[in-house]
Amino acid sequence: MIRKILQDDRQGKIFIALLxxxxxxxxxxxxxxxxxxxxxxxxxxxxxxxxxxxxxxxxLAVDLVWGYLGILSLGHAAFFALGGYVMxxxxxxxxxxxxxxxxxxxxxxxxFLNWDSLPWFWLGFDNFGFAIVMIMLVPGTLAxxxxxxxxxxxxxxxxxSIMTQAMTYALMLSFFRNEMxxxxxNGLTDFKxxxxxxxxxxxxxxxxxxxxxxxxxxxxxxxxxxxxxxLGRVSVAVRDSEDRVRFLGYKVSHFKLWVFxxxxxxxxxxxxxxxxxxxxxxxxxxxxxxSIEIVIWVAVxxxxxxxxxxxxxxxxxxxxTYFTGAFPEIWLFALGGLFIMVTLFAxxxxxxxxxxxxxxxxxxxxxxx
Numbered sequence: 558m559i560r561k562i563l564q565d566d567r568q569g570k571i572f573i574a575l576l577x578x579x580x581x582x583x584x585x586x587x588x589x590x591x592x593x594x595x596x597x598x599x600x601x602x603x604x605x606x607x608x609x610x611x612x613x614x615x616x617l618a619v620d621l622v623w624g625y626l627g628i629l630s631l632g633h634a635a636f637f638a639l640g641g642y643v644m645x646x647x648x649x650x651x652x653x654x655x656x657x658x659x660x661x662x663x664x665x666x667x668x669f670l671n672w673d674s675l676p677w678f679w680l681g682f683d684n685f686g687f688a689i690v691m692i693m694l695v696p697g698t699l700a701x702x703x704x705x706x707x708x709x710x711x712x713x714x715x716x717x718s719i720m721t722q723a724m725t726y727a728l729m730l731s732f733f734r735n736e737m738x739x740x741x742x743n744g745l746t747d748f749k750x751x752x753x754x755x756x757x758x759x760x761x762x763x764x765x766x767x768x769x770x771x772x773x774x775x776x777x778x779x780x781x782x783x784x785x786x787x788l789g790r791v792s793v794a795v796r797d798s799e800d801r802v803r804f805l806g807y808k809v810s811h812f813k814l815w816v817f818x819x820x821x822x823x824x825x826x827x828x829x830x831x832x833x834x835x836x837x838x839x840x841x842x843x844x845x846x847x848s849i850e851i852v853i854w855v856a857v858x859x860x861x862x863x864x865x866x867x868x869x870x871x872x873x874x875x876x877x878t879y880f881t882g883a884f885p886e887i888w889l890f891a892l893g894g895l896f897i898m899v900t901l902f903a904x905x906x907x908x909x910x911x912x913x914x915x916x917x918x919x920x921x922x923x924x925x926x
């Protein structure tokens with residue numbers, strides 16, 4: 558199956574191979590090589606790389622809808638944050654009576670706010686299997702409902718982008734409120750363990766890093782499968798000429814809804830893997846500026862290339878880590894300058910600059926099938 562998906566995808570084969578090899582090396586270098594050895598990889602670096610991997614998966618999700626469907630989503634930070642909150646709720650339920658107030662059922666922030674019982678929407682999150690299902694179901698359901706109304710109403714272009722950003726902003730304001738039951742301004746934090754293993758141990762940190770790497774590999778394969786399928790060909794045709802595709806008899810809204818929902822699920826999974834590695838989730842993750850940053854990652858790496866999204870996420874976030882530490886006052890200027898340079902000198906992004914363009918019209922391909 559994997560061989561079929563990666564057929565005629567030399568770059569994809571190299572990427573998957575390098576990802577698996579580097580993942581194995583980082584895991585071995587952290588767990589088996591002594592800290593005093595130059596080949597040792599610190600736990601801090603493992604966690605940082607794991608965070609980058611979740612960002613790369615998030616960038617893949619955005620590239621799928623923007624690059625191949627033509628939807629400039631400024632709301633994927635919401636799906637990422639929702640997946641993170643779901644994982645955070647599970648982790649908070651695992652704390653039990655080890656919290657500051659020692660309440661075996663209520664998280665510390667609920668005790669502080671004088672809640673007397675656990676809200677109904679927190680029930681079930683003491684079970685890992687239930688949490689995994691909700692990680693995909695919550696962002697997927699929101700994307701489905703939003704897309705159902707937006708795509709049936711034929712909202713497109715900048716109006717759709719504004720709607721996705723408004724959705725994200727509304728969620729951010731809602732989660733800031735203490736009465737919502739999600740920790741308010743402080744969010745969810747002070748996690749202890751996952752599946753009974755301490756989140757502070759090197760082994761768990763490496764395991765989360767490996768899971769993030771595998772999720773990115775599977776996410777790439779899934780997106781690649783979609784892009785090469787009939788669904789992907791129709792999506793590209795919709796991006797290039799939606800009216801012509803509709804005239805050919807395709808239910809455009811159905812194709813857009815399916816891809817948009819799948820993309821949201823990918824973003825939710827990325828958020829769920831992000832939270833146990835950074836140790837906190839709060840309403841700032843919903844910030845519209847975060848969604849704009851994700852779009853910049855994809856634009857820098859190369860829109861409609863998949864691998865470009867991964868590359869852009871790593872490049873921009875590494876630059877962010879460096880500049881915010883060395884020159885915090887110029888980071889935003891550096892990010893803006895990078896975006897302008899790519900737009901002027903490589904409008905198709907770093908990876909898109911080296912790829913050959915397929916001259917055959919995408920709508921003609923769909924019509925021929």
